[in-house]
Amino acid sequence: MRVEVLNGVNLDQLGRRDPATYGPLTYRELESQLYSWGKELGIAVRVRQTNHEGAYVDWLHEALDVADGVVVNPAAWTHYSWAIRDAVELFTSPVVEVHLSNVDEREEWRRFSVISDLVAKRIAGKGPDGYREALEFLAGKANA
Numbered sequence: 001m002r003v004e005v006l007n008g009v010n011l012d013q014l015g016r017r018d019p020a021t022y023g024p025l026t027y028r029e030l031e032s033q034l035y036s037w038g039k040e041l042g043i044a045v046r047v048r049q050t051n052h053e054g055a056y057v058d059w060l061h062e063a064l065d066v067a068d069g070v071v072v073n074p075a076a077w078t079h080y081s082w083a084i085r086d087a088v089e090l091f092t093s094p095v096v097e098v099h100l101s102n103v104d105e106r107e108e109w110r111r112f113s114v115i116s117d118l119v120a121k122r123i124a125g126k127g128p129d130g131y132r133e134a135l136e137f138l139a140g141k142a143n144a
């Protein structure tokens with residue numbers, strides 16, 4: 001099984017962003033965790049991050065052809081990018097939405113997600129473990 005993990009804007013700054021909200025892990029550390037969880041679960045994982053919305057949409061399009069499941073953390077785009085919603089809408093394979101922080105208990109504007117009604121599962125506020133849960137969920141779907 002092949003899973004694409006697509007991380008959006010400002011997530012490359014993890015480690016420097018408020019650790020009380022996002023935890024102490026750097027982006028590189030998160031990325032290597034994801035690769036080792038993928039190995040453990042027998043999933044071919046590719047992890048990508050960009051600060052450019054168009055690139056993120058391009059990667060979603062690429063994933064349509066190659067991935068059996070997708071984990072998305074569109075970061076701030078989650079709350080307003082209709083372009084990303086339109087791209088997520090194209091998937092027939094499962095998409096899991098992950099947020100490190102508990103977006104539902106932060107500012108009002110973070111509570112809305114343009115993709116929440118499209119995704120197979122939404123995980124927020126569990127830090128990096130949320131990504132692991134997402135991979136486990138997708139692996140479970142593949143074996144079901």
Ligand code: DQA
Nearest residue numbers: 010075076099100101103110
């Ligand atoms: C985030 C939550 C978003 O509201 C925020 O803009 C981010 C990261 C999270 O993982 O908690 O950049 O998606």
